[in-house]
Amino acid sequence: MEVLSTIKVPAKLEHLHALIDRVSNCAKEQGLSEKRVNEIEIAAEEALVNIFHYAYREQEGDVEVSCKAERGMRFIIEIVDRGMPFDPLAVPEPDTTLDVAERQIGGIGVLLIKKLMDDVTYKRDRNQNILRLVVNLKA
Amino acid sequence: MEITSRQEKNTTVVTVQGRIDAVTAPEFENYLSDLISKGGRSFIVNLSALEYISSAGLRSILATAKKLKAEQGDIKFSGLQGPVEEVFKISGFYSIFKIFDSDASALNNA
Numbered sequence: 126m127e128v129l130s131t132i133k134v135p136a137k138l139e140h141l142h143a144l145i146d147r148v149s150n151c152a153k154e155q156g157l158s159e160k161r162v163n164e165i166e167i168a169a170e171e172a173l174v175n176i177f178h179y180a181y182r183e184q185e186g187d188v189e190v191s192c193k194a195e196r197g198m199r200f201i202i203e204i205v206d207r208g209m210p211f212d213p214l215a216v217p218e219p220d221t222t223l224d225v226a227e228r229q230i231g232g233i234g235v236l237l238i239k240k241l242m243d244d245v246t247y248k249r250d251r252n253q254n255i256l257r258l259v260v261n262l263k264a
Numbered sequence: 265m266e267i268t269s270r271q272e273k274n275t276t277v278v279t280v281q282g283r284i285d286a287v288t289a290p291e292f293e294n295y296l297s298d299l300i301s302k303g304g305r306s307f308i309v310n311l312s313a314l315e316y317i318s319s320a321g322l323r324s325i326l327a328t329a330k331k332l333k334a335e336q337g338d339i340k341f342s343g344l345q346g347p348v349e350e351v352f353k354i355s356g357f358y359s360i361f362k363i364f365d366s367d368a369s370a371l372n373n374a
Contacts, residue, residue: 141287163316163347170318174286221356225329233355234319240354 126195129154133189136206138177144190145170148202151192155200155262164241165202168258171234172204172213180208180254194262199243202258211254212247213238267295275306277367281313284321293324297331305337308370312343317351325357338362340370 132147134140148169152162169190176188186208193201219232238245244259265282276299284292296307309325311317329339340362344352352358364370 138286141285145285160347164350166316167318167347167351170285170320174318174320177286219356221354222359223356224360225326225333228326228356228360230319230323230326233322237319237351237354 126193129192129194131189131191133187136176136180136186136188141170141173144173148190148192152200155194165260168238168241169202171238172256172258175213175234176206176208179211180206198262200260200262204256206254207252208254210249213256214245214247265292267292269299272371275308275371276304277308277310279310279313283316284314285316285318286320289320289324293327296328300331305332305335307339308342308367309339310342310367311348312345314348317348322355322357340364342367342370
């Protein structure tokens with residue numbers, strides 16, 4: 126797997142735009158459509174915002190985002206933090222049929238990641254959360 | 265993100281352009297909150313020039329809708345397209361909100 130780009134910054138909301146710009150540029154260089162790039166930006170934002178909010182609680186910590194390509198077949202955004210173990214794939218799906226009064230917002234971010242990406246994997250490796258957002262480059 | 269609004273009889277039409285993400289969503293929510301505190305109860309939010317929305321944006325929409333519901337107010341959406349429409353569909357917002365092609369058709373549907 127070829128690493129196209131890596132960026133490591135403190136896991137804070139103020140760095141969101143820098144991280145998303147990097148992911149977006151990598152995705153564009155893979156020749157992905159504007160629509161697909163937009164979907165990748167959304168999925169990456171959802172994953173990052175979860176880390177900003179929950180990974181380090183009151184402490185400081187970094188998040189590292191790498192763009193990778195696999196034999197021209199798959200584009201992968203790998204997001205690594207050293208915070209609390211958190212598997213976003215284990216978050217229960219929200220009930221999307223409830224009305225405005227009943228409806229809760231929790232879980233929509235993860236739902237968007239799952240629906241917009243071709244594949245998503247999570248693993249806890251030593252003290253790291255490693256989340257991979259996978260996009261097929263060929264239909 | 266750029267937000268503008270205009271008054272059409274008793275309805276405030278809010279047009280939001282650009283991107284509603286985790287950074288800009290609070291500004292969007294505050295903008296609507298201000299209009300509600302000034303007495304606005306009927307809203308149409310035009311999303312035809314919105315390029316991007318994440319769950320942070322959906323969160324601010326839902327918070328606004330809940331606030332309006334408590335005041336017997338109403339919020340409708342017009343001009344959904346592209347990724348914004350897709351996000352509304354995936355999240356179920358397409359079925360819980362009143363969605364119209366244009367401001368005119370939203371205004372006609374009292």
